[in-house]
Amino acid sequence: MASLKVPASVPPPYEDAEQLHKAFEGDPLHDESILSFRYFFLLRLFVDSSDVLFDADRWGTNEGLIISILAHRNAAQRNLIRKVYAEAYGQDLLKDLDKELSSDFERAVLLWTLDPAERDAYLANEATKRFSSSNWVLMEIACSRSSHDLFKVRQAYHARYKKSLEEDVAYHTTGDFRKLLVPLVSAFRYEGEEVNTILAKSEAKILHEKISAKAYSDEEIIRILTTRSKAQVNATLNHYNNAFGNAINKNLKEEADNDFLKLLRATIKCLTYPEKYFEKLLRLSIKKLGTDERALTRVVTTRAEVDMERIKEEYHRRNSVTLDRDIAGDTSGDYERMLLALIGHGDA
């Protein structure tokens, strides 16, 4: 269940677009030419800091307006606003947001405003260019989206980057990571609930044999996890647990510092218990020394419209404190307000 709160009566998109445009215009830095920038500092020397022109509230008001609109519109509504905005002002709303906002707040607003498939394509592309920890982002997109949504990401990737997603993933990874990630992002899993029990038993046995032999990146493990439907993977892992007395992820914990093993465990969790996977990601990103804003922003913007209510429930159960409270304790300002709005805190 989504945490996004959309008001019962939404203004027409041209009105939203107009409000957003006003939010930018009220800002003396809107015209970002060096001249006006200098003018701004000159002015600053002469006016009192309490002057309404540079009043902190007024700055806040602009950003508050942006949050009050965008954080309470669903994907179809945001797309319409972007379209109408471009027609009315001849500019891309995203580019204007990019000019007006900064740091964590900016990233949250931009990611959120993007269409989900475009956003995933953007995150995936960014991940192919970063270090190995970003393999998790690729796995997460591949495993937690529906088959059709993952395909839409691949289409958006073509449109935006003039390349295929799997092409970039294959090019930027090597070894075991490539062996796992390329079929994950290329998958178009069957989504029915049908389960083949005989197959589940025989493949549970294969998994157990390979794991016992510490052949963690064996092609049979990869095949089972990357091609079977989620229902079938789940049935196989249930048989694994029943037949061998341990959940598979327990048996995959032997080597503490093996990054591939960590990714394999995360893959299994993301395929079978996405809400637990996301809960843990949020927990680690908030609790670690210095919040991991990238992960926090990613989870909130990508799940707010999908299953954030389930994730919040899981978070509360696991941490004995609500996600709202932990986010409020760890973030501040407009960034905090944006995240809280997206996870459904307060009224639309």
Added chain:
Amino acid sequence: MASLKVPASVPPPYEDAEQLHKAFEGDPLHDESILSFRYFFLLRLFVDSSDVLFDADRWGTNEGLIISILAHRNAAQRNLIRKVYAEAYGQDLLKDLDKELSSDFERAVLLWTLDPAERDAYLANEATKRFSSSNWVLMEIACSRSSHDLFKVRQAYHARYKKSLEEDVAYHTTGDFRKLLVPLVSAFRYEGEEVNTILAKSEAKILHEKISAKAYSDEEIIRILTTRSKAQVNATLNHYNNAFGNAINKNLKEEADNDFLKLLRATIKCLTYPEKYFEKLLRLSIKKLGTDERALTRVVTTRAEVDMERIKEEYHRRNSVTLDRDIAGDTSGDYERMLLALIGHGDA
């Protein structure tokens, strides 16, 4: 260019459906109950073989009617006929065709009548159940269809088999064949014409190094061939030829009896010169001792609506005889008539 000939004025689908239904009804074996079968043989004892009821021409007429309709309708028109037929007679046209027809002619009519994506899903599924030579069918579907058409095949596979295509391919293959075929059938290649020349040069070098080391199934070779756009693969192979003095397929001919190497060469040909790939397939299927009807039927039914004119041109150039003539020389009866109609012989 397609070889399919559709008449300038096509009858409405209900008329086609009615004609097809009549074609079946004119046939005394239509009601396939044992009773009528016996009745047929009893009748046979009493009537002169020249009697119109069992006149060879009359049988031919039924099949001729089927050919005259179905072999001259495009995919959208055939789909409409199937829909209208099912509504009017409460039966699946394909099931009735299956009852009425037999052997090579039956297979050609059934394959042709199927929607292209359904047909490919059917052929691919059949291929996963057969011996290794059918790996070619999987490769052919993966490499010669457009990215969107291949995705439609994967959707049709879900709908028909309640599984994913890559799941069956991975399950039914092993070793190097699996390493190549799974990414091939899972690919969603970028289809733009943009080429990265620097990349083409560096990847041509990688290919040459691996091939020189006889590491034919190296993961880098697989990555390049399975993830790059066709335009990019082509540019890379052109650089290979320029830089190393040989077309890549020449360098892949070292081991005559290596089935994987044969498949790799066919993959390269199918990606870069599909019309030559299909020409050779037709040539081998016709020229070999005993026609290979499976391959012949597959190529004709899958390419008639796509690029058969190009393939015929290539065939003529390579064999100094037209494809029409070779097909007429090697096949007979309704099967021959069906194939010739599909490759554009005679009027619509």
